[in-house]
Amino acid sequence: MNSLLALPAYQPFALFACLLVLKMTAVGFITANERRKAKVVLNPEDVSVNPGSHAEAQEAPATLRAKRAHINDLENIPGFLTLATIFTLTGGTARGGWSYFGVYFGARLLHTVCYMTETQPWRTASFFVGQFAQFGLIVQILLKAF
DSSP states (O other): OHHHHTSTTHHHHHHHHHHHHHHHHHHHHHHHHHHHHHTEESSGGGGGGSTTOEEOSSOOHHHHHHHHHHHHHHHHHHHHHHHHHHHHHTTOOHHHHHHHHHHHHHHHHHHHHHHHTTOTTHHHHHHHHHHHHHHHHHHHHHHHHO
16 A cells, blocks of 8 residues: 555645545436426335435436436446556656646536526636546546556
8 A cells, every 4th residue: 555655646646536436426316306396206216215205217307407417427438547547556756646637627626507597608728627627637647658
């Protein structure tokens, strides 16, 4: 474990990996809260643990929006965490870690806020900023590998 702590990018990796997982968890709670507020559940057995709710075949619109934001996180963040892990383990610089990881986290956070508040074109712009940060990591990893 001490050898991991000595890696230059370990500190930013640890911070931003934890923050990204917490952010994904928070969006999951937002989805559940939207479901609670709408009083609509998909599974009949969930009515018993959601007082005042009723089962329907489709989620409420606000719940679906939150769920799409959560799914977007689940589609994008694991790939980033894989790249960030490789970057860190291959001795990526602390400056690179703070920059790439920080930009990616900020972009994903802004993406979620924009998703939940229906804000375009900022949602799309923040998505692409995150993708550019990932691309930068890919370039750094490949340069080191070859």
